[in-house]
Amino acid sequence: MNEELSPAGQPCYALEARNLSVVRGNRVVFQGVNLTLASGEIVALIGCNGAGKTTLLQCLAGALRPAGGEVLWQGKKYRKCPAARRLVGFVGHESSLYLALTAWENLLFAARMWGIDAPEKRAEDLLTMVGLEDHAAQTTSLLSRGMRQRLAIARAVIHDPAMVLLDEPFTSLDVDGRKWLTAFLCDLRKRNRALILATHESVYGSGFVDRLVSLRADGLREIQPSPGPEARDEGRGARDEDKEPTRRFLSPLAPRP
Amino acid sequence: MQPGHALKAFWRLVVKDLVCEFRLCRSWPGMLLLGLVLVLLLEMQVDLGTHEKQQVVSGLLWLDVFFAGTLMVDRLFSGEREEGCWRSLLLYPVSPTAVFFAKATVTILALVLLECVLVPAFIVFSNIPLLRRPLCFLTVALLANLGYASVSVVISALTAQLSHRSSLLPLLLLPLMTPVIMAAAAATRFLVAADLDEQWWRWVQLLGCFAVMFTTLGALVFEFVVED
Amino acid sequence: MRITQSVANTWKQLIVFGLVFSLLAGAILMIFLYAPTEATMGHAQRILYLHVSVTWCGLAACLAMGACSAAYMMSRNLVWDYWSQASTEVGCLCFTITLASGSLWAHEAWGVWWTWEARLTSALVLWLMLAGICLARASVDDLQSRARIGAVLAVLAICDLPILIMATRWFRGVHPIAPQMDPRMRIVLLGAMLGFTAFFALLTRQRRSQIDLAARVLTVERMGE
Numbered sequence: 001m002n003e004e005l006s007p008a009g010q011p012c013y014a015l016e017a018r019n020l021s022v023v024r025g026n027r028v029v030f031q032g033v034n035l036t037l038a039s040g041e042i043v044a045l046i047g048c049n050g051a052g053k054t055t056l057l058q059c060l061a062g063a064l065r066p067a068g069g070e071v072l073w074q075g076k077k078y079r080k081c082p083a084a085r086r087l088v089g090f091v092g093h094e095s096s097l098y099l100a101l102t103a104w105e106n107l108l109f110a111a112r113m114w115g116i117d118a119p120e121k122r123a124e125d126l127l128t129m130v131g132l133e134d135h136a137a138q139t140t141s142l143l144s145r146g147m148r149q150r151l152a153i154a155r156a157v158i159h160d161p162a163m164v165l166l167d168e169p170f171t172s173l174d175v176d177g178r179k180w181l182t183a184f185l186c187d188l189r190k191r192n193r194a195l196i197l198a199t200h201e202s203v204y205g206s207g208f209v210d211r212l213v214s215l216r217a218d219g220l221r222e223i224q225p226s227p228g229p230e231a232r233d234e235g236r237g238a239r240d241e242d243k244e245p246t247r248r249f250l251s252p253l254a255p256r257p
Numbered sequence: 258m259q260p261g262h263a264l265k266a267f268w269r270l271v272v273k274d275l276v277c278e279f280r281l282c283r284s285w286p287g288m289l290l291l292g293l294v295l296v297l298l299l300e301m302q303v304d305l306g307t308h309e310k311q312q313v314v315s316g317l318l319w320l321d322v323f324f325a326g327t328l329m330v331d332r333l334f335s336g337e338r339e340e341g342c343w344r345s346l347l348l349y350p351v352s353p354t355a356v357f358f359a360k361a362t363v364t365i366l367a368l369v370l371l372e373c374v375l376v377p378a379f380i381v382f383s384n385i386p387l388l389r390r391p392l393c394f395l396t397v398a399l400l401a402n403l404g405y406a407s408v409s410v411v412i413s414a415l416t417a418q419l420s421h422r423s424s425l426l427p428l429l430l431l432p433l434m435t436p437v438i439m440a441a442a443a444a445t446r447f448l449v450a451a452d453l454d455e456q457w458w459r460w461v462q463l464l465g466c467f468a469v470m471f472t473t474l475g476a477l478v479f480e481f482v483v484e485d
Numbered sequence: 486m487r488i489t490q491s492v493a494n495t496w497k498q499l500i501v502f503g504l505v506f507s508l509l510a511g512a513i514l515m516i517f518l519y520a521p522t523e524a525t526m527g528h529a530q531r532i533l534y535l536h537v538s539v540t541w542c543g544l545a546a547c548l549a550m551g552a553c554s555a556a557y558m559m560s561r562n563l564v565w566d567y568w569s570q571a572s573t574e575v576g577c578l579c580f581t582i583t584l585a586s587g588s589l590w591a592h593e594a595w596g597v598w599w600t601w602e603a604r605l606t607s608a609l610v611l612w613l614m615l616a617g618i619c620l621a622r623a624s625v626d627d628l629q630s631r632a633r634i635g636a637v638l639a640v641l642a643i644c645d646l647p648i649l650i651m652a653t654r655w656f657r658g659v660h661p662i663a664p665q666m667d668p669r670m671r672i673v674l675l676g677a678m679l680g681f682t683a684f685f686a687l688l689t690r691q692r693r694s695q696i697d698l699a700a701r702v703l704t705v706e707r708m709g710e
Contacts, residue, residue, distance in 0.1 A: 083350065090345070095341065096341045104475070105276075110349075
């Protein structure tokens with residue numbers, strides 16, 4: 001699926017932003033943002049409130065039109081190409097779930113909208129992957145915030161994207177939820193997915209985050225991630241299913257040439 | 258985008274909206290109730306002879322449809338915006354035009370339901386034979402619903418992210434809907450008369466022009482409306 | 486250098502203002518001094534020169550509004566939106582004068598202030614649309630949202646223009662289509678159209694500058710917050 005969109009034999013990043021700028025009204029949110037993201041890499045995006053992290057992620061996901069610059073997915077501008085949208089999965093601030101639908105119906109809707117073959121089976125598999133198989137028939141409005149977050153992540157990866165953009169995914173998650181999400185993201189990385197997560201969390205283990213970038217009005221700055229508790233706790237005491245939650249449901253992507 | 262995929266996406270969106278509305282019952286019951294209340298209020302005040310009533314009832318009907326319909330229009334996109342569903346909807350490989358037509362179809366279905374309640378109510382309370390020529394009336398209703406749905410989907414999408422959308426929506430909708438309401442009311446007035454005047458067809462043509470123009474323009478500008 | 490440029494700009498502005506007001510004053514003088522008195526309606530007929538000129542300006546403003554809105558939709562450049570907003574407001578003003586002068590003339594010609602005739606009704610509908618757009622713009626603070634709302638509404642409102650222009654041909658009514666006129670009356674009418682067009686064009690340009698300035702002030706205020 002992803003191979004057909006990239007020129008054969010040419011190395012390119014999973015995602016590349018060149019001189020990106022966003023203007024709201026007459027106010028420049030940020031400008032001169034350059035970012036590259038390779039397959040199998042996790043980049044954490046930090047910044048103060050109002051720095052434009054959410055706006056930047058929306059630009060990278062193709063949901064927001066930048067005032068200047070360009071975003072390339074696997075080497076080409078694919079913002080308006082329906083086929084290229086399959087490359088990206090996006091988990092925003094909000095859950096993007098229809099509260100009136102059940103958990104299963106939400107995933108089924110997403111699977112059908114993505115044109116996935118056997119959408120019912122896929123929805124069931126994803127529910128199992130995120131540990132919500134017992135809540136499949138429950139209306140989304142009755143799910144807890146943490147469950148909705150898991151469901152939102154399942155919805156975002158249901159079409160097996162090459163890159164996943166997450167906006168403050170750890171918000172409202174308890175300790176177990178954070179451990180689950182950390183293991184999940186690490187597992188996605190093992191399967192060669194590219195990940196960006198915008199967050200306020202400033203302490204990351206070097207085993208979890210590959211790069212840390214800080215967003216300011218005049219662009220991005222690389223910061224060295226310091227070893228933190230996540231690096232030490234990753235995988236400790238977890239079951240096999242928790243260490244590799246996506247093992248049965250997401251195939252590993254071939255590394256880019 | 259392949260037409261088959263667009264049609265499937267259109268159908269899924271319509272079904273999703275209908276399921277959500279029937280489970281939550283957020284806007285349609287209120288719309289129906291407001292419509293009925295307006296019928297009662299208007300009929301109580303309009304104390305005229307049969308001939309004079311024939312001149313006003315058609316206008317009252319379409320005004321009632323318009324005002325009651327704004328309750329439903331107000332909720333058209335707010336449900337999508339609530340949990341950020343709107344952004345994810347735009348990220349699917351679905352053309353905004355398919356989304357526009359899906360929302361317009363749901364709006365038309367709601368208006369049809371509303372008219373199924375209001376038309377009998379007007380007939381009962383005013384004794385005016387609104388369905389004297391049912392096929393002609395259906396033509397007028399279809400074109401009026403199409404014009405109303407097209408404009409209201411665009412305006413609702415435009416104002417969905419504003420905090421004061423409830424007050425802004427009727428303000429924006431009413432001037433744009435004036436030609437549609439006027440033409441529908443005039444056409445209906447000729448339908449309830451004993452003899453069908455040829456002017457009826459002129460008003461239907463005008464109504465059709467606006468319906469087609471609004472639908473075409475609405476489909477064209479919708480991508481601009483929803484793009485951030 | 487800047488002062489020299491500023492002085493040059495001021496002189497340019499004065500010349501333009503002078504020219505426009507000369508044209509307008511000339512038109513008004515022609516209406517009252519040069520135009521012959523009409524045989525049937527007498528002096529009341531002179532309303533025609535104001536009415537037709539201002540209507541023409543209103544239609545031109547609406548077309549400009551539509552064109553600038555379409556340009557904004559394609560380019561996302563707020564400058565086009567400022568022009569669109571200015572054209573909308575001037576168009577609304579023009580149609581206000583059109584409806585008022587038309588009512589006065591209708592009262593003299595037909596004995597009624599208003600009739601639900603095709604052209605009058607479509608003009609009123611267009612005025613309602615323009616007023617609605619102005620009010621909608623005024624109730625939104627964010628520049629981009631305001632521009633988007635204004636652009637979409639303008640494009641939808643343009644639908645009424647063909648109806649307004651062709652109303653007298655499609656729906657037979659009492660509004661005159663193209664009455665026979667004395668050659669001197671034609672000259673005065675052309676002069677009036679030129680004068681009022683220049684005036685409303687200048688008004689549009691000035692209003693656009695105001696809108697631009699207000700947007701810059703708003704931006705600076707927000708940066709300070």
